[in-house]
Structures are given as structure tokens and as C-alpha cells.
Amino acid sequence: MDPLSRPRLTVVDGGATDESAAPAEHADATDALATTLIDAFGDRVLFLFHRRIAGQTGDLPVIAVTATGVHLIEPRSYPGKKVRACRDGSTFVIDGVRHTRIAEQMQEHAEALQAAVSIGPLPDATVHSHYCFVDGDLPVRPLEVGGVRVLSVRGTLKRLRASGPLDERDVETLHRDLSRRLVRT
Template identity: 30%
Template sequence: MRLHYAGKCRLCGAELAARAEAIYERPTKTVRCLECRAAAIDSDLPTPELETDGIVDVGTPGASARREFDRRQSKREERIRSKHPKLGGLILALSDDPQSTKSWDVGAVGEERVGTRLNELASESLLVLHDRRIPGSRANIDHIAVTATGVYVIDPKRYKGRPSLKVEGGPLRPRVEKLLVGSRDCTKLVDGVLKQVDVVRRVVGDEVPVRGVLCFVDADWPLIGGSFTTRDVESLWPRRLYPKLQADGPLTVDAIADLHRRLAIGLPAA
């Protein structure tokens, strides 16, 4: 979270200014800096001081996207009111946010809807995390589900159009798979999920299955079929995803809880 007041990291004693990002521990009302957590994780050493006494911050669905939308909207309003002191309110009332700003709201809504449903489905065999920060990066992972069949990295997208897989190449040319939404080439989305899967795999190890999912919300899916997999990343819709997360599998309740705790520590809430 962003600190409302200045504080001091309880592990290293570093001074943390107001508005700085840090980990807030509700039970003890203390804070920890992100550097201490990341350093401990990267060292591959036991980190008992990072345990949360059984309390795991699961995060807030869509929090980062919502904050960015609010920031851009507030900055635009401030800029217009400053430039037009008398007519600023009227200009704002008669104009709309630019597409670059509205896209953050669209994305946040998709994450919030998927995250809310994941929270409703959560059980001892389906534990979830939302909006997780990738250490050393400004990027984040929207949702992680720890289930009996493994760990799912879930990236919701609220795009218009029908998702489809286009395969190019043949016997004499290399096979190339492209993810299309309508006529738009969205293959880069698969690349993004694969990077997130690698990050999660570094936390849980190679023994645990880690699957990447692109969950298209409000897309134009056909009545029959529709879902597909490219480079081990599955593209589907929310109602197709949820039963997969609830399926029986080899991981025990204790193993699920341990993985969930490790992921919460290794990938803090954004």
C-alpha cells in the first residue's frame, strides 16, 4: 500500500516517507519496506521474519488499474481547471476522457469482475491472490489461483471481438500461431502471460504445474467451442475458467495453503 504517514521499516530501520509504497502489517500496525522483502526472497534463504502469522493479504482485484485510471482522470481535471479557471467545470462536463485513460477503467472493470467471482469461489482447495507486484518491475499479475491441480496465472482482458487462433506456415515453412481478437493481432498478450508464468514458477518451483490463462470478458465467443490454447496459454471466458479451478487434483489442502503463503510473500500486493 501507499503509506498515509511516514514510518520506519521494522526489519532494516529504513525511513519510509509518506506516500511511499510499503507492506503494512495490520496485526502489529508496523510496516516493512519492499526492498527487505525482495532481498530476502532473491537470496533463496529461509525467511521466517516474513511470515504473516497466518494472515495473508490477498490483494484487491483491479487495484493498480483503478489507481492509474483515477490518477490520469484527476491529472486531466487539474490541468483543465488550471488552464480554464472559469470554464473548466463546463469543459469537463461536456468532454470525455481520452481513450488512453478510459482503457484503464475498462481493464479495471474486467479485473474487478473476475476477481470478485474468484473471491466468491474461494475455499480451502481454491485460494486466490489479486494484483501482485513483480519484484524489480513495474508490472503486476492480475490474479493467481492456487488449486488442487496446480497454480493458474489469470490475465483478464475486456476486448471487443471474437478471440481466435490463426495458424500460419506449413510443411515447408515454420509454424506460427497468432492470437487474434476480431481482426486485431493480440499475440503479445500471450508473451505477457508467459513472462508472468515464469515469475510464478520461480517462486513455487518446477514441481508444481503453473498454467497461464487469458480470460476474455464480454468477448464475442461462439455458442459451441471457442476456447483454444497457444504456446501453453489457454484463451477462454470466465464461465469456462471457473470449473477448471474447482476440479479435483493431486495437491492437498496443506500443500495449497503453503503455496498460497509462499506466493503472497514472494509477490506482494501492488
């Protein structure tokens, strides 16, 4: 066994019973994506699930720390619904209905996570954000909403597999720091 290898990852339910917890469909998308990510990566990618920044509201559903930096992943599920962006790309249009709050929340969460990383042990680590649609009819062409990429589960896996400037120790240092400072929801 490699002396630097980490123990096998075990997922523990946070037991959140708070009224402000994520809506059922959001939680289901996060749980489905979490299972897929853990099956695909094991302990090669380090994850934090359902966290928030102290003093702020809002769930950061999936944070992945990889060689390319810190990834904020917002899982979404709209089975059988057509997912597009409005003309200016600022908001989602799902089955013809505009959903402005989704992009606003992502912007707030990405800025908060960037601020948290910038005061940690590797302040120059890159923070990436993207939506991951577990279910929904995405267009064939690339899609961005509010400047944030919209990916399928396959696209998310590909993005997390990319090589980058951080070594294993950097990844572990970032993950450890964020796990201490981000509160479980």
C-alpha cells in the same frame, strides 16, 4: 465448526494509484472476474490479486492456488468483439486486428511465476496459465494462443474446481509463500 476451516475471505482493495497500473478495461475485467471467483469459491480456493514479482514489471492480475497447483489467470474483456488466434496460434486476432503483446506478456509472466514457485516450499507444484475472457465472442472449439488455453468464465470455474495432488495444507503453504514474496501492485 471444523477446526481446519479458514476464516471467511475478505477482499481488500490494494489502493494502487500508480501511473503504471493496468488499463481501465483490464482492471474492470479483473474486478469482474475476482467477484465471480470469490462468490463461486469463497475460501475453498486461495487467491492473490494484482501482484508482481519483486524486481520485475507487469501485473499478475489473478493467481489462484488449488489442489492442482498455482494458476495464473489473465482476465480479458472485449465486449462484442470476435476473438480468434492467428493461423499459427502465436497471437490473438481480435476483430481482425493482431495483438502480439498479449501472448508475449503471458509467456513472461508464466515463466516468472514458475521461477517463483520453484524456489518456494513446494518447488514441484504445477503452474498453470490461461486467459479468461469475461466478455468477447469466443469460438465454439477450444482456443489456444501461444500454447495457453483461452477460456470463458465458466471454463475457468471448471478448471479451478478440478481435484489434484495437493492437500489443504499444501495449498495454504503455497499461498502463504507467494503472498509474502509477490509485491502488491
